[in-house]
Amino acid sequence: MTLKKRLGTTGYYVVSTVIAVVSMFPFLWMISTSLKSQGAIMSIPIQWIPQEPSGDAYVEVFTKFNFLRTVGNSLFISVSYTVITLLSSAMAAFAFAKVRFRGNDLLLKLYLATMMIPTQVTMIPLFVIMNKLGLINSFGSVILPSIFKPFAVFMLVQQMRAIPEDYLEAARIDGAGIFQVFRKIALPMCVPTLSTLAVTTFMESWNDYLWPLLMLTQREQMTLPIALATLQGTYNPQYNVLMAGSLVSMVPIIIIYIMAQRNFKNGMMAGGIKG
Amino acid sequence: MKKHLSAILASALALVLLMSACGPAASNPTNTPGNPDPKPSQQQDTPPADQPVTITYSNYNASGGNEETLQKMYEAFHEEYPNITVEIETIAYNDYFTQLQTRVSGGTAPDCYELNIENFAAYANKGALAEITGVDFSGLDETSLNAFNVDGKQYGLPGKFSNVVLFYNKDLFDQAKIDYPTADWTQDDLQKAAEAIRALGDDIYGYYQPLTYNEFYKVVAQFGGSLLNADKTEFTINAPENVAAAQMMADRILVSNVQPNEVQMGGIGDWDLFMSGRLGMMPTGIWAFNTFAEGCKFDWDITVEPGKEQKATHFFSDACVINNASDKKEAAATWITWLTSSDKAAAIRIEAGWDLPAIKDQSTLSAYLDITPPANRQAVFDSLNYLVVPPVIEDYSLMSDIIGQKLSAAAAGTLTVQEALDQAQSECQAQISLK
C-alpha cells in the first residue's frame, strides 16, 4: 500500500513536471532567442543557450516605444474595463438569479446567445456606432463595451443562485432595500467568482488587439499588444526583437496573475459549474 | 415573452434608423458615395492659409525603423510652414489597411495618408480620394506620377520609389571560381552560376526568387508575356509564355534545387539567408541596402536583373493621397507635396537610406550614388530603363492572392505549373469581372 502510494506520488510528479515543461518550453525558447544576435538566430547547429548573450533586442524594444506610457494605457483600460464588467454583470446576474420577472429566462438566454456572434460580424457597424457616439480615439470606445459581458453574467448567475433565499429574506425583514441586499449580501457572497472573473476579464482586455487597433489611432494611446505588433517590420522579421517584445509584454500580466492567484483558486472552486 | 423580444428588436431597429438618419456632424458628407469627382480643393471649405491648421497623416512606411526620419522631415516642414501642424500616425504594415478601411467607411479617415499600389486603384475608383490640385508637383518623376493618375486626374503623389536589383555574394562567386554577374546576363547565365554555387555545399544555395505573385508578373514580362490582355478586359494567366516563366522558376526549386524550397528555407527570411553567407544571388529591393551593409560579413554587390526575351525590373511606389472627405485639403496638399518633392525632404530621405525620393532632380540623387556598399549603385538607375508596373485593376488583391496561392502549390510540387496557371485563370475569371 505504501509502496503503491509512493509510486503514485512519483508518477504524479513525473506527469506534472512533463506538462509543466511542455507549457514552459516555448517561453524558454523565447527568452533564449531574445538574447541572441540576429546572426546567432540562424546558426546551424542552433544555440539552445546563446553563446554571446546580448541585450540589444531589449534596448531596441525600449527605444521603439514608450514603455511606461504604453503600460499605463493598458493598465488604465484594463482596470476600468474589469471594474465595469464586474459591476454591470453582477447587477444583471442579481436580477436574473434573485428577482422574478416576466421573460427572465428568455432574456438570459438571449444574453447567452450573443456569445455565439463572431466579433467580425459586428466590427464595422460597431465602429460606425462608436463614431456617432464621438468615442473614436478615446479610451471610452475600448472600455464601454465592458458593460455587456454575457460570460460574466452567466458565471455570476450560477453563483447567485447558490445563495440561500433565507439570507436575503432575513435582510429584507431587517428593513434593507433591494440595493442594500445586493450590496451587503449578494456581492460579498460572490467574491470568489468575482475575483476569478476579475482575472479573466482583465486578461481579455489586456490582450485585446484588433478592437483597440481600430479605435485608438494615436501613438500616445497605444496599448501593449499594438506596440508589440509594431515591432514587426515591413520587410524582415527580427525574431530577437519580437521575442524580447513578447516577453516584455507578458511581464506585467504575470505579476498581476501571481498576486491574484490565491483568490483566483478559491473563486474557481466556489464558482463551480453545476447544473 | 414574445412581446418583449419583439419590443427589443423593434427598438433596436429604431435605433439603427435614428443613428443612420441623424448622426451628429462628426463625419463629413462632402460628396455622395460613388462620385469620384471631388470639389476643387481651394474652395470655401478650407481655412485661409495664414490660419493655424492641424491635419493628420497616416502612414506605414516609417514603421519598424524610420519613425524618426519621418519626424525629422516633419520638423523641417513645420519650420517652413509654422501654421500647419501635422499629426503623424505610423501604423504597422500588417494592420494598416484594415484600420484605414474602417476609418474611411466610418467617415474618420485621416486628412492625408499613404496607399500602396495594390490598394490605390480601389480607393481612387470608389471615390475615397480627392484630386490633388493647386500645388506644384512638377519636380516629381513622370513614371511615378503616372502610376497614380486615373483618367487624367492626379489622385496620388509618389512618396518614394524603389526598385529591385540582383544582389550577389562576391565571396561565393570567388569560391566557385566563376565570374560576377553583369548587366548583360540572361536567366540562362544565372542558372549556370547558380548551379556552380549550389555545388559548394549542402547548405549553400545559388539563387532565391520565390514563386510569388510579385516575382511572377515580372518574370512573365521578361518572357514577353503578361497576365492581362492589352486593354485589360481579359485574363491571360495561362498563356504559353507565362507557363514557361513559371516552369523555369519552379524547376529551380524542384529540379535543379539551386533554390531552397519552403522547408529548406525553414521559415527564416530570404534576407537572413543572404546575410548568413549561404546564398549566391537574389533579386530584392534596394531597401535592403542598409540592412545588408550592416549585416553582411562578406563582400557583396548589385547589378541589373537578368532577363529572358527582354529585361524587366520591378518598380514599387507608394502614393500619398488626400482624403476626399477632408475639410483641410489645401493644408494636406501642401504637406504631401513638400514631403514628396521638396529638396529638404529628399535630402533627409537619402541620408537615412530610406528608399529614393521620386524626384527628377539628378543633383540631389547623386548623393545617393556616393554611399557604399554596394559599389555599383549606378545599377539602381540603370534598372529604371526596364521598369514594369504591376497590372493595376480594382480587384488587385483578390487577383494576386488567387495567383499567388496557385503558384505556391506549384512551388511545393502539389500542382504542375500548367495546372496551377489553368486553375488561377479560371478562378480569376469566375470571381473578378474586368471592365
Add this chain to the structure above:
Amino acid sequence: MPQKANRRGGPKKDGLFTAVPFLLPSLLGLLVFSLLPLLVSALISFTDWNGLDQLLAPGFLQEHFIGLENYKNILLGAELWKVLGNTGAYIIMYIPLMLAASLLEAYLLSSTRRGVSAFRVVYYLPVLTSWVAASLIWTSVLSPQYGAMNNLLALFGIQGPGWLLDEKWAMAAIVLVSVWKDAGFFGLILLSGMVGINKSYYEAASLDGAGAWKKFWRITVPLMSPAIFYVLIVALINAFQLFPQVMIMTDGGPNGATQVMVERIYRYGFRYFRMGYAAAFSWILFVIIMACTAIQMKAQKRWVNYDA
C-alpha cells in the same frame, strides 16, 4: 412586497420593476454593442457594399442593395465547403486533444500534494500570453531548420516536418499551438467541476476496491459532466471563430490549407473590398454556430448528469 408574491409561487411574477435598474446597464450594452451592430451587419449582407463608401449614408440602400445575391454565391460556390472542411479538420483534432489535455491538467491540479500551486501558475502561463505574442513565439519555435521543435525532435532521431510551411502539417501545427494555449483555461474550468464532487462517492468506491483509474472514469467524469459540457460548448464556438493564430502564423497558407471561416471573412471584408459578401459569410458562420450549439444542447440530455 415582491417576495410575498414569489412566496405563493403563483404565476404573478411582478418583479420587473425591481429588475429593471439592475438590468439597465447590461441591457443598454446588449442593445448598442451587440444587437444593433448585428442588425446593421444583416443589412450589409444584402448589399454589395465595398467597405469604402460611407456606411448608411443617404441613399446607401438604393445604391447597394442586391438581395440574396451574396448568400447565393457563397452557398453555390466551392470555397465555403473547402473552408468548412478545413475548420472541420481543426475541430476534429482540437476538441479531443484539448479535452484530454485539460482533463489531465485539472486532475493533476485537484491534488493536495506539495507544489500544486506552482504547477497552477505554470499551466496558466500560456493562457496569460496574448495571441499576438503566442503566435510570434510559436512561429519561431516551429521553424523547421532553426526552431526549437525540430531540433528537439532531432535529439531523439526524429526528422520533424515542415509544420506551418507544409500543406499537410500546417493545420496540425495550428491545433498544437491552440491546445497549448487553451488547455490551461479549460483545465481550470474543469477543475472547478472536479473539486465540487462529494468525497463520499470516492470513499464508497474505495471500499469496493476500485483503483484510481476506475474511480476517474466511473465517478469523476460522470459527476463533472456539466463542466465538461460547458467546456465543449465554449470550445466549439471558439473553434469556429479560429482566427488570430491563423492570421499571424500562416495567413491562410500554405496553398489555402489553413483558410478558415473568419480568415475568409476578414480577407473579403478588408482585403478584397467585398464587405457585403463578408457580412453574408459571417451570418452563415453565425447560423452554423447556432445550429451546432443547439445540437449539443439537445444531445446533452443523453450524457450530462446534473445530480452531483
